[in-house]
Every structure is written in structure tokens, then in C-alpha cells.
Amino acid sequence: MILELLIATVMVLATVALHGVGLLVIARVLHERDLRRAGYRISPFSLEGAVIASGVALALLTLHGVEIWLYAFLFVTLDAIATLPEAVYFSTISYATIGYSDAPILERWRLLGAIEGVNGTLLMGWSVAFFVTVMARVLPHRRASRRPARRDRADAP
Template identity: 30%
Template sequence: MMEWQTILGHFAVQLALVALTVLIHAAAMILVLRHFVRSVPPEGVHVPFLRSVVFLFHIVCLILAAHLVEMVVWGLAFHLIGIFPSSFTAYYFAIETYTTLGYGDVLLPRDWRLTSGWLATTGLLMFGWSTAVFATIIDRLNESRIQRVVERLQA
């Protein structure tokens, strides 16, 4: 049975990792949105389809990079704390759990097991946040396209 000091210590580590993940993700999403605002042409300017697709691919890469950094932070913490002796195993577990893939072939030691729930929940929230930002960008890109279609139908 774990002592309260151990539980509170683990909770402090978990909370710190969640806070760091949110900080990284907030910074990344602000950068993504700033990039979008700077890259959007003035209203009424037609953007070719292929150029839009390349731009969206660029946005996806930025979002994926943010998630990768966040997974690496968790993996690095697992390795530095000594939860996993191998850095590969630490990163593998972090990626597998953050994405909620959850093969179950690698488990945290018994006294750290609650951490996997924190990691999976944090990953789910970060993916939801990314999806919201990406959907907003797509919506804004499509506004002018939809307006052009409406104008053509009314002409």
C-alpha cells in the first residue's frame, strides 16, 4: 500500500506534466493561428485549391509537431524519474498512452499506474483542442469559397 506522501508526490509530478503540456499546446496553437492570420489573403481573393491543400498540410504538420513535443516531454519525464530504464520504452509508452492507442504491452510500475490515466486524458484534450483550431481554420478558408458558389448560383 502506498503512503500518502508518495501519492501526493506522484500527483505533483502528474499535475506538473499536465500543466507543461497545456502550456506547450497553448503556445503552439497561438503560433498556428498567427500563421493562419498572416497567410490568409485579403477577402475576395481566390486561392487555388492546391495552394489551400498545401497550406492545410503545413498547418497539420505544425499541429503534429506540437503533439510530438508534448509526448516527448512525458517520455523524458518517465525516463528521468527512473520509471523506465530505457528511453525508448519511456517514449514508446508516452506515445502509446497519449494517443490512447493503449496496446498494454508496456505498463507503468504499480505505484505510478494512475499516471497513465492522466496522460491519456491530457492527450485526448489536446487532440480535441487541435481539432477545434483546425476546424476553425478550415471553416474560415471555406467561407470565401462558399460565398463564390452562392454568387455564381444567383447570377
């Protein structure tokens, strides 16, 4: 069990680091776009808004896919699961916390599969928070779209 927990800890650290770097890369790409566009907000109903939303969603899915495959390769390397297709399937349902069954994994490594589920839940939550933040930057402010912003009395000339 100690070896299983040690391997799980290394995988959690590796996937969290990978996820952090991936989000940083996405954020930098978006920041560069903001600099080129002078930081104006775009309509989510525009082609540009749709491209940004779709691009970020695909980048996040790719990031999660890489993390799922890392776990799958680990399961095959440890001989915890017999074949790569079974390992990818098991890893996907564990990571997404669907958890249909742990039957294909050897009993000795089941805790590793459970920890992958906790790890996947946290990384997906992080991605959702990131995506919401990105979309909040894209969407126009409600006040700004209806009427000019009010000036506080302290700001008055």
C-alpha cells in the same frame, strides 16, 4: 500517490501551456498570411489550400510529438520506464489513449500514465477544433460559391 498527482498536475499545466502557445503561433502565422492576401478565401482544391492544410496538420503533429517526448523524458527521469525507446512508445500509446498495456511502467507511476491519456485526449480535441476552424476559414462559403448573398430587407436602399 500525492507525489504522482503533483507531478501529473505540473505536466498537464506545462503541456496545456505549450499547446496553447503552439496554437497561438500557428494562428499568428495564418493571420499574417491573411493580412498579406487581403483576407480572401482560397479554394481547398488549390495548391495554396493544400499547402495550408498540410502545414497546419504537420505543425499540430509536431506539437503533439513534443508533448509526447516530454512525458517520455519524464518517465525515464523518474526511472518509471527503463529505456527511452520504451518510454516514447508507452507515452505515445498513453497520449493517444490507445493504451495497449501499462506493463513497461512501474506500478508506482501508472496513474501518471493514465493522466497522460486524459491530457492527450483533451489536447488532441483542442487540435481538432483548431484545425476545423482553420479549414472553415479556407473553404469558400456555399452560398457565395453558388450565387450572390441575399441582402436583408433592412439592408435594402
